Amino acid sequence: MKRITRETIELLAPVGNWECLRAAVANGADAVFFGVEKFNARVRAKNFQMDELKEVMAYLHKYNVRGYVTLNILIFENELEDAKTLVEACMEAGVDALIVQDMGLMKMIREISPDFPIHGSTQMTITSPEAIKFLEPYDLEVVVLGRENNMKHIKTITSKTDTPLEVFVHGALCVSYSGQCLTSEMWGGRSANRGECAQACRLPYDIVVDGEVKEMGDVAYVLSPKDLAAIELVPDLIEAGVSSFKIEGRLKSPEYVANVVSKYRKAIDEYIAGRQYNPSKEEIRELEQSFSRGFTHGFLNGTNHRQLLDGTYPKSRGVFLGTVKKVLKDAVVIDTGAPIKRGDGIVFDRGRPEEKEEGGRIYDLRKKGVKVEGEVQGGIIEIVPGRHDVNLTKVSVGDRVWKTSDQELNRRLQKTFEKEQAYKVFPISVQVYGEIGQSLVTIWSDDANGNTVTIESEGKLEEALKRPLTEEYLAEQLGRLGGTIYGLNNLEMHVTGNVIVPVKELNRMRREAAEQLLALREAPYHYTHTGVDAFASRQEFLAEEVEHPQLIALCRSLEQIEAATHTDIDYIYADFEFTTDYRKAVEVAHAGNKKIALATPRIHMPGENGILTGILRAKPDAILVRSLGAVQFYTSQDLNIPLIGDYSLNIANHKAVDMFLGHGLDRITPSYDLNTQQMMDMLAVSQTDKVELVIHQHLPMFHTEHCVYCTFLSDGTDFTNCGRPCEEHTISLQDRIGMEHPVRVDIGCRNTVFNAIEQSGAEYISQFLKLGVNSYRVEFLEEDGKKVQEVIQLYREALEGKRTGTSVWKALKATNQLGVTRGHMDKQNFKEKKISKR
Template sequence: MPEVLTTAGQFRTGTKKDVELLAPVGDWDGMRAAVANGADAVFFGVEKFHARARNKNFTMDELPEIMRFLRGYGVRGFLTFNILIFEEELLSAQELVEACIDAGVDAVIVQDLGLVKMIREISPDFPIHGSTQMTITSPEAVEFIKPWDLELVVLGRENNLKQIRQIGEQAKLPMEVFVHGALCVSYSGQCLTSEMWGGRSANRGECAQACRLPYDMVVDGDVKPMGDVAYLLSPKDLAAVDLIPELIEAGVRSFKIEGRYKSAEYVANVVSKYRKAIDDYYAGKQGGPSREEMRELQQSFSRGFTHGFLKGTNNKQLVDGTFPKSRGVYLGTVLTVHRDSVVCKLEAPLKRGDGIVFDAGDPTQEEEGGRVYDLRRNGQKLDGEAGEGWQVEIVPGRHDVNVKRVHVGDRIWKTNDPALDRRLRQSFETERPYRVFPLHVRVTGSAGQPMKTWWTDVEKGKTVILESEMPLETALKRPLDEELLREQFGRTGGTLYKLDAVEVQLKGDVIVPKSELNRMRREAVEQLEELRKQPPIYMKRKVDPYADGFDRGAQRPALAASPALTVLCRSLDQVRAAAEHGAAMIYADFEFIKQFPAAVETARAAGQQIGLVTPRIHMPGETGYFEHMLRLQPDAILVRNTGALYYLNKKRLETGEAAAFPRLVGDFSLNAANHKTVQLLHDAGCERVTPSYDLNIQQMIDLMRRTDTFRLELVLHQHLPMFHTEHCVYCTFLSEGTDYTNCGRPCEQHRVSLKDRIGMDHPVRVDEGCRNTVYNAIEQSGSEYLPQFLELGVNRFRIEFLEESADKVREVLMLYGEALAGRISGTQVWRKLKATNQLGVTRGQLVK
């Protein structure tokens, strides 16, 4: 294996075969485009259970055909199973897993931990990839999933190159990284905005893209003037084609392109550019993509390009804020407006027939756009392409653009290039095979005996053996030799093979009819092609997905206790008020770690149990946060990510003093949507688990019926955390800095909220890692369902506060305490809260 010199001056072994270019496909054209342009693997969804539910998709019945097509070309196929699975869907999920195993799908990309558990019950060797929806961002998170033998993990888009290298070196599991396409502003698997506002969960493939909407920024109660900057949460698109060498050297094995919504031309364009970048690296070529190649990438789809977080956090570069949708290639600004044309100095080539749009700075208004009808330079019509730097007169189609609505200073974008689209489509619209593979043939025999041949598919290492149907005869004229056999056996056009070598070991001058040689060639190629397309064999067991569910009739509850409230507080005043109420547990979820000791001291002084809350995200090198928490000796830790759960449970086992160690409670962000996930998290060290916020009331009840409900802690009241993001709006719009090292910490001086289109102010809070959470303006309550939850045996209910005063905390806790005691109904709680709260209270995600 050759050695490759890294940028750090160290040697790392590796070949081109060690890395994989992974392409998105949404239909057969996209599939062909990916294969034809050099993808090593593709990922796709079928009609259910994937994160592009609104997209056109393949069907489960097509799986065998898809995989035969891909195996023929040596391309791996991964099925996206990257959503949460609800309790009553486990049987359907099992059916799809079994169909994947039978069809020979190369791996399933999975988010749901309970689904991982079920797949391993069905098959111990069927490959699983951990989706980016698992929020795997640290070595500890990788270690957490290792017991289930995942083949690969897809890291969070927020990991930078240094962190990627560190995760690879510590965790030693193959890593996949997104390198191109749309960026989610929220951590994948941690966005609840669509769920809150429309019952369309991003964890269920139904993202409504609320991050692409305009918002006003409210600072300390006043709207901040922002000019034409309105899209405060809409990131640019990721384009890391120039970072391929650094990513390879950081240990990335799989390079993932986003875009199952996109066209086949987009797939062809992006795959071909990244294929070239990978090939150039291993060929020792330097220089990166050309300017024209980057323009072609922009032409297919671009909101502006960024490296995302790969080179580190730069909030100023991540979000532009002036438009939320693809613009294409920037051409320049309008210099002059004539009766039927405009003048522009071009910053990119342009020709007749190209699509353009005029950008006046307000994407919410209808924009003028259409096709270029003519181009003029110095009064002369141009027949060819106008080049960069030329000052030209652009004449749009008369029925396309109302030039009277175009203004000097408007930006012009090239939205479409028909010539590029034609070239990209030609790359995969062909009757010729997209790839051919070397074929080796060995020939033996002597007169009077059949000719024996060995045909080897070199790439797959598979061989078929064929004998002639008639014996060899002594040749009177031209005997069989390498030249003649190469001529006949080399006629493999239109097949997957190209003859590479012929080894002739014939005795004497012998001959067999050419028709027989041709028959043997056709039959050998057919057999080898069929061998290529055969599915791998995985172990498969028939299981009952509900066999491990809790049997309410036969099993005794793990813990018997009267129902009680736990309280999550975000200020010391709230902790004091909760301590007065006598909650079963007070959780301190403070913005800054330095505030924890005061919370612990306050709770201890009141004789109350105190729990500390981990961040939702854990990055490499951040375990010191957990050590600080442990030194404070809380009664419990509310765990919000699998890296923290792995680290803390490992610490508990190492100390050997489980009784003295804080109890671990798994929070909503661990995404427990079925009994199998609850069970897995319990086995991983959680005494109790908070179900996912993606569950509505019926789905919650379905989960509870098969779960030991004394292991659950249910959130009854809260401001739903919607976006959770590495992008800091405080830094971006209230600071001259780019990240926490130079922003001046405006989050410590100001309070920010985002005002949506209907006038609701959604608070933005910062955690110790400078990550932002946008909370829903309206509180939500599940109090009306208390009787059902109590009947099913739930005995821990959490109330969460955000900005409430101490008096408000007392009032809310009193109402819920009365409801738990049966003195008032849950409906009365909701009505009273609605009457005393300015914004009102919604039933939230429990009703759909």
């Protein structure tokens, strides 16, 4: 095991603005991550502007803090050049790394520069050693693991890679795998893969089991996880090989940043110092106070679905005080388990968080009617709220009471970052040389980074008649570094003879040295810029309209496959909940003289190569590959069957197309995040004969490690003790307007929530045919065999020009859209545009 030091473990903090940035630096962050303008996964944060980059990086480097820019969204074809401009601005400003999701962008950055650091974002869905191996040609400096990886997974991955691993340890949890959630854009036109998550997971849902709504009491937020807080696990994570500890929260306050960073700084430093560390109850309460939906270890300690969420509220609550025991005329009586005082904010929780809740500030505290001064640590207490804050007639016995704010804590946190000069002091060492008749030469070394500057006296040294220069006096004068970030750590004096130096001259030399060392700190690092034209390979190709397009049916049951074999379908894909049934699927397809591809799970975890091997043993004609780990697993073998990359690889531009085709895939499926115009833009400069489009489906919205079957239909905690209710029942989630969204389980017990209404891209088939797209897929979910045959027939007629796309979606009563958004397309402009094909 490598030696653990302060330099080998990184604490990474979120910053959404200058105040948060100062709070992170002041409280001990080793690095920060932030967005610049629109290309990041938190577009609602204030973010920084491109012209601020140099100032931001100079400030960070002044304090030896690294700055990472988040470019962690999908980049569409028409955005690549703007993204390139931002990449080059980051290089020029000396940004320490870019955090990237888009594979095409990753490829482009490497074309621009061989040494500009790239971090693989959690939105890449990197969850296995194979996925990291896939990324090796792009020399990523750090990989951010999926939040679903547990401690055992992390240990396995670190044992199989030298790439440093970053893990989220605190903040909000996505219920869906990052990069695999399409809900926000499907329902609200705000894509999570574009930094616009609308938090559909925080909405209430009814659970429908076998067609009947299940009575859940006040549990309605069945997809809303608690917040991650892994501070107790810091020692275990370090020993598991984690190099970077990441805090979530670019939309949070500077007080939140100061609070969380300082706590995790202490936890890391205590471990490195060899001391046992367990956070105190007070420290946990302070973390809860800044922001908390309740705390959980997430999946780090393994799967425990019942502990992942509370289900009764979706928003930050703070510190739980207790329940109302009695309602008085002007006060409420509670038995508090946490300290409270005048001025604290409280809210009364009646179990209906979607309604207006009573709450405000504490005006007074009483015990048995007698006013109490100062902070009350616990016990029976009467809380007197502000007269205009709370209507006590709407407060009832049994209501839960939460402390939502603590002004005193906020003031204490604010003080940590109000005065910059108190942030950090860095040690410097000075060597002094000289003799009579020569200049005094001082060599100043910044001990933290090794920078050195040499400052000489302006005059020659003269012999001292009364008070010769001593080492003690020199240390006193050169050590007067107040107001700078430096402090004198060591001084070596190598001066021959008794010399005298005017104090004014020593002051000048000291000031000049400090200024030069600071300038060296703040100077941007110079990266290699190849000068390569990143778009030289992009060209429009003369397109030939496809005459005999291929129609593919993705089936999720043997009945559907059997029905498809009795149609003129060209290919069948099987996507079963249990891959153990794949052998039978192949037999049925082959018996009907149809070729069949088998789909891998969307997630690939350590220890799951057996699933991928089992797919090969079923002897399919092709494989539908859905994760980076699976791509690497199959392409590293000498297989003689086609590999088709699915939408979950998030291919959104021609560079990503080229990258995956170059890695051994025979065909790719674009991301569902592209609307029709964005799809056209990408197809116009891509190998369209190697692109497959999904033109009919129930959109897979959430894809999550959280199992609602286990949580709400069993008393178990995971697949080992849940009794497998998914084999006996079906669940749908009913939203606020009554739509029922089916929930299905895969071989890894992960859940996918599908959109209730099927959608059709049939209207755009004629345009895609003109672009040279040859492969079209229709996907089935719960349809019976008769419906499968009807849908296939409709799309075959549309592909052959025998019916319009409009008539298809109207006949099926489907929504008219491609992927998550219909987008816009000027058909006249499309016809006039010169489209070509390789």
